[in-house]
Amino acid sequence: MALVQVNFFSGALMKITTFHMILPNDAPPEMIMENKNYERPMKTLYLLHGFSGNTIDWMMGSLVQEMALKYNLAIVMPSGDNSFYLNGRGTGYAYETFTGVELVGYCRKTFGLSDKKEDTYIGGLSMGGFGAIHTGLKYPETFGKMFGLSSALIVNEIKGMKHGMKNDIADYDYYERTFGNLDELGTSENNPEYLVSERRKKGEIIQPIFMACGTEDFLLNENHGFRDFLVKEGVNVTFMESPGIHDWKFWNEYLEPAVQWLLGMEIKCRKQ
Numbered sequence: 001m002a003l004v005q006v007n008f009f010s011g012a013l014m015k016i017t018t019f020h021m022i023l024p025n026d027a028p029p030e031m032i033m034e035n036k037n038y039e040r041p042m043k044t045l046y047l048l049h050g051f052s053g054n055t056i057d058w059m060m061g062s063l064v065q066e067m068a069l070k071y072n073l074a075i076v077m078p079s080g081d082n083s084f085y086l087n088g089r090g091t092g093y094a095y096e097t098f099t100g101v102e103l104v105g106y107c108r109k110t111f112g113l114s115d116k117k118e119d120t121y122i123g124g125l126s127m128g129g130f131g132a133i134h135t136g137l138k139y140p141e142t143f144g145k146m147f148g149l150s151s152a153l154i155v156n157e158i159k160g161m162k163h164g165m166k167n168d169i170a171d172y173d174y175y176e177r178t179f180g181n182l183d184e185l186g187t188s189e190n191n192p193e194y195l196v197s198e199r200r201k202k203g204e205i206i207q208p209i210f211m212a213c214g215t216e217d218f219l220l221n222e223n224h225g226f227r228d229f230l231v232k233e234g235v236n237v238t239f240m241e242s243p244g245i246h247d248w249k250f251w252n253e254y255l256e257p258a259v260q261w262l263l264g265m266e267i268k269c270r271k272q
Contacts, residue, residue: 001027001069003059008106012098014091019078019103020055022068023111037072037263043119044074044107045262046099046143048085048128051152051169055079061248067259074113078103084152085124085131086190088178099131100139116144121262123147123210125251126219130154130192133209133226137195140207147210147258149251153192153222159185192226196233208236210261212254214244 002023010017024042032038047064049057055077058064068075083095099122108115122143124132129151136146157167158175161182165172176182179190187194196206209230213223220241230237238261244250257267 001025001065003065006110010098010102012094012102017079017098018055019076020059021077021107021111022059022065022075024069024072024074027069031069032072035070035072037070040072041114041119042072042074043263044076044113044121045259046076046078046104046120046122046132048080048099048122048124048131049077050124050126050128051082053128062252062255064255067256071259071263073259074107074111076103076107080128080131082127082174082178083131084127084178085135086178089180095131096135096138100135100142104142117142118144121145121147123149123258123262124151125149126246127152129211134190134192134195136207136209137192137199138189140199140204143207145208145210145262147212147262149211149254149258150213150217150219150246151211151223151226152219153226154219155179155185155191155193156225157222158182159191193229196230196235200233206230206233206235208238210238210240210258212240212250212258214246214250215241216243216245217250218246 004021007016007018047058058077064075080095085095085099087094087096107113120143122132122136129148130153132146133148136143159182161172163172179185180188185191213220227239260267
């Protein structure tokens with residue numbers, strides 16, 4: 001298994017940026033013997049960190065290397081800074097374009113990863129869960145499935161926020177710079193619910209979505225709300241919850257179930 005750090009120039013971000021990638025391309029035969037995941041080509045998961053995180057969060061906090069090797073899965077972990085993986089205002093803040101277009105194209109070209117949507121997934125935790133769901137919805141031609149763990153689906157909380165207001169995470173200026181005009185967020189492409197509604201109006205089938213959140217997580221209501229919205233819209237959503245807070249203990253409980261779900265496998269040995 002190879003651990004790769006890549007520093008390359010991003011036109012979307014107008015800077016040298018870094019991502020890490022795990023490639024299970026050199027596993028000893030005895031480690032993968034009778035592993036059916038190696039009877040098919042390698043698939044790819046773009047895995048997004050949370051607010052205040054960076055490219056090594058998943059490697060430090062989770063079992064991501066084990067998941068890559070066990071499931072023959074290339075895992076790409078970019079830096080989204082505190083962008084919510086959206087295209088912010090001004091030059092050099094096109095994080096949505098970077099994540100959903102530029103990074104995918106670069107990895108496919110450089111590392112020979114599959115260019116098929118059915119082999120390409122996106123997932124994340126907290127802010128990265130929002131980013132994964134939003135990016136997956138925005139680029140259905142690229143991502144076949146998406147998942148979010150404890151996703152920061154905060155659009156309905158911050159829309160209409162006024163100058164001088166703030167919450168426990170950030171202030172109006174940050175949210176306005178990141179999400180755009182907060183008075184218009186209900187009908188903005190930065191709003192995952194709006195993306196779903198607009199795609200459904202066109203008769204499009206939304207890709208399957210997996211969500212998990214702890215019952216003591218401060219984002220539980222937001223996750224319930226988005227789940228209920230998806231059900232109302234007829235979207236194929238799998239939702240799991242169990243006791244837990246916003247921490248690595250919970251995310252490690254659901255990373256493997258999320259990967260199993262992505263691969264169309266039976267979800268085993270986890271809480272529901």
